Amino acid sequence: MKIAALIIVTFLITAVNAQQTLKVRYNYIDHTKPNTYEMELQAKDDKVLSYTIRLTKVGAGKNIRYKQTADSTRLYKDYTNDYLVYEESLGRDNLVVQEELDLFKWNHVNEKDTILDFPCKTAFAEFRGREYKAHYTTELPYTAAPWKLHGLPGVVLKVCTTDDVLVYQAESVELLDTEGPLYRPFDHKEPIDYNSFCKEYKDYRKEVIKIRKQRARQQNRPEPENNKAPRVEIIIPENRFILNEN
Numbered sequence: 001m002k003i004a005a006l007i008i009v010t011f012l013i014t015a016v017n018a019q020q021t022l023k024v025r026y027n028y029i030d031h032t033k034p035n036t037y038e039m040e041l042q043a044k045d046d047k048v049l050s051y052t053i054r055l056t057k058v059g060a061g062k063n064i065r066y067k068q069t070a071d072s073t074r075l076y077k078d079y080t081n082d083y084l085v086y087e088e089s090l091g092r093d094n095l096v097v098q099e100e101l102d103l104f105k106w107n108h109v110n111e112k113d114t115i116l117d118f119p120c121k122t123a124f125a126e127f128r129g130r131e132y133k134a135h136y137t138t139e140l141p142y143t144a145a146p147w148k149l150h151g152l153p154g155v156v157l158k159v160c161t162t163d164d165v166l167v168y169q170a171e172s173v174e175l176l177d178t179e180g181p182l183y184r185p186f187d188h189k190e191p192i193d194y195n196s197f198c199k200e201y202k203d204y205r206k207e208v209i210k211i212r213k214q215r216a217r218q219q220n221r222p223e224p225e226n227n228k229a230p231r232v233e234i235i236i237p238e239n240r241f242i243l244n245e246n
Contacts, residue, residue: 019044019045019177019178020044020175020176020177020178021042021043021044021175021176021177021178021182022041022042022043022044022140022142022144022155022173022174022175023040023041023042023172023173023174023175023176024040024041024043024144024146024155024157024170024172024173024174025038025039025040025041025170025171025172026038026039026040026041026146026168026169026170026171027167027168027169027171028052028146028167028168029166029167030165030166030232031164031165031166031230031241031243032165032166032230032231032232032241033230035054036054037052037053037054038052038053038171039051039052039053039146039147039168040053041144041145041146042182043142043143043144043155043182044178044181044182045181045182046078046079046080046143047076047077047078047079047080047181047182047184048076048077048079048143048144048145048182049074049075049076049077049182049183049184049185050074050075050146050147051073051074051075052073073086073087074086074087074185074186075087075147075148076182076184076185076186077101077150079101079143079150082100082101082102083098083099083100083101084098084099084100084101084148084150085097085098085099085186085191086148087186088197088201090200090201090204091204091208095192095197095200096186096189096190096191096192097191097192097193097194097197098191098192098193099148099193099194101150101151102151103127103148103150103151104125104127104132104149104150104151105125105126105151106123106124106125106134106151106152107123107124107125108121108122108123109122109123109124113135113158115135115137115157115158115169115170116157116170116172116173118137118139118140118155118157118173119137119139120135120136120137120157120158121135121136121137121138121154122134122135123136123152124162125151127148127233128232128233128234129233129234129239129240130161130162130163130165130166130232130233130234131161131162131163132149132159132160132161132162133159133160133161133162134149134152134156134158134159135156135157135158135159136152136153136154136155136156136157137154137155137157138153138154139154140154140155140173142154142155143155144156145159146159146168147159147168155173156168157169157170157173158170161232163242163243164243165232165241165243166232198235201235201236202235202236205227205229205236205238208229209227212224212227228241
């Protein structure tokens with residue numbers, strides 16, 4: 001009897017740990033950056049882990065191909081505790097930033113689409129200087145979205161800014177049998193809040209501009225006029241990026 005009970009308990013533990021994980025791979029275009037990227041998202045138990053994969057162009061002409069590199073930016077969402085945490089690089093410094101999951105206020109519209117055979121609904125939201133258009137499906141039993149996006153009742157399969165600076169387009173959707181929870185990449189790091197990051201960022205940009213001007217004077221060159229630092233999120237006016245700007 002004890003052996004039978006042990007077998008049942010072992011089976012139940014295995015069943016809990018072997019729950020399915022949603023895996024979505026996106027084609028990722030960010031015109032504020034010079035490289036080509038893909039993004040992979042994994043969702044399980046109200047947790048979402050996403051990371052970018054930088055693709056480097058190699059070859060020429062008909063032999064052009066894209067090679068994956070080790071460069072990766074990770075972002076982790078915890079819907080149970082309502083926060084997201086991610087990494088930002090300022091020069092050689094890597095910062096971990098944490099924000100609450102209340103950043104997007106969506107307006108739903110009567111527009112439908114089909115992506116990878118999943119029927120999708122549409123919603124719009126403004127966020128830190130840009131307007132976002134998202135297509136999401138409720139046909140998958142998950143709540144998940146790439147990058148910082150959240151607040152929609154389903155899985156976001158496509159999102160773009162209305163000025164086309166940023167685009168995420170799902171290329172594949174899989175349901176995988178996996179054991180254990182999602183990897184938590186920042187458990188042993190102390191995060192800062194977004195306002196603290198913005199202060200760090202502004203100080204960093206001032207130092208970058210100062211060094212550029214000093215080098216120009218030392219080399220008897222004109223001081224650089226272009227101090228732009230394009231970002232999707234606008235922290236300072238110099239972050240404003242306009243596609244095909246002359």
